Amino acid sequence: MIGLWDTTGNEVVKALAAERRSAGGVASGLALSLIAVVEERKVREAEAAATIAAAAHPCRVLIVVRSDLDGRSRLDAEIVVGGRLGPAEAVVMRMYGRLALHAESVVMPLLAPDVPVVTWWHSEPPETIANDFLGIVADRRITDSAQAADPVAALKRRAEDYAPGDTDLTWTRITLWRTLVAGAFDTTEETVVGATIVAPPSDPTAALMAGWLAARLGITPVLEPTDQWPRMRSVQLQCANGDCVTVTREEGTALFSRTGQEDRYMPLPRRPVGDELAEELRRLDPDQIYSEALGALAGIKHLESRPPQRVHIWRDPAQAQRAEAPVGAYAGPGGRAV
Missing domain, CATH: 3.40.30 (Glutaredoxin)
Incomplete structure (x- = not known):
């Protein structure tokens, strides 16, 4: 494992290439790039799940942890090729400050060449996937509505926001x-x-x-x-x-x-998240049966006929906090109402 603290995206790319050479990695042996968006407290869970999934689908795992949006922009990274993650190549990136809002600037150069991209949110699903550029670049997008405060409402929101290529681990669990x-x-x-x-x-x-x-x-x-x-x-x-x-x-x-x-x-066993993730990685085309079930749940027809491409909609959390500030309040540093 290589640890890089307060580093840059270019340094991470160079360190990954050097570690792959020393480990004998071959880029053509990778089936896909898996971007995992997680919270700090769930990093180990995401690594364990990716290890199971990588056993069936050798992949490059890029784990993105966004923290402290109001702090100084900083990037810390861990690079693991083989080792505790089995056949996977993994980069765990902890992004702080405004850098966390532009994670794609670090992630894009790290994607494995000429293979599909899958983005998996091992956290509460985004309100709108188009607000996250990591979802825009993906061929397949995996959410987990069970992690939302109101899971059923989150599923209905997934129907409203659906585009072909979306799926949810709730579907995999049944x-x-x-x-x-x-x-x-x-x-x-x-x-x-x-x-x-x-x-x-x-x-x-x-x-x-x-x-x-x-x-x-x-x-x-x-x-x-x-x-x-x-x-x-x-x-x-x-x-x-x-x-x-x-x-x-x-x-x-x-x-x-x-x-x-x-x-x-x-x-009828209860499967670990890694098995559920591996199942979803078996197919990279739109799941029409899932879209029909999701549409029937939410009362929305013809989800499968929507265009698969999304257009990135930039959303600055700091601006959103200013807009939601109560009357008479003003937004302090980082957009916090004071």
Whole structure:
């Protein structure tokens, strides 16, 4: 590992190239560049997730930590090639002051050549992705609405702000649920006429599951709230012939029940973030099924027909703070109302 303190972007580029040469790195062996936007307290979590994802998709990981926007502009960097991050090449960049608002000036020269770019926010999702240039340069953008203060509202905001290439880890977390539910109809052509989802009111996976069922089956699922479980508990489908199909979460498994058949237990583990991230990195084209489910959740049609390109909309947090300052207050240094 190489540590560079109070450095410049050019020095980081030179140090990465030198470390790659000494480690025998080959740029053509990289599948993509992964930009991870994280908070300081989640850097180790992001590194652990990137290590798992890089085992399946060798990549260059660029971790951006924005801190202290009011302080002096400074860049600290750690460069790791191999080592604790497995096959990944990683640069952890801590940006302070106004530099943090222009992270792309440091990140762009570090992108691996001729490979796709994925930006992943391991933090509360941005209100508008176009405000962050790191989202504009990406071919694929991964958010995590579960980290927002109101996860369901954050998912609906993702629909309003959607462009092809966007996805959310909430969608990835219901992959196994969708597989179990869809597999129940491999051997029958019965029409589904209703669905009931038991989950906490704030669970975004339940909301997106309802959107998926609505988009796929043309029904309006009923969300049955519960405070007894921290996550989605069960999904029940009612068929036109009176049969019911129910998937109920147990500890690491799912109880699969169907009218007229014996109950079965199927695997339903809670996966680490690294596995969820690796799943999303398997595809770099727009996910139309996700866009339809998200649109059904938010009541917005034809998300997939939106243009995939965004235009960067500059937003200065200091100016926003001045605009929000109460009447009679004035903005002090750094835009703080005093």
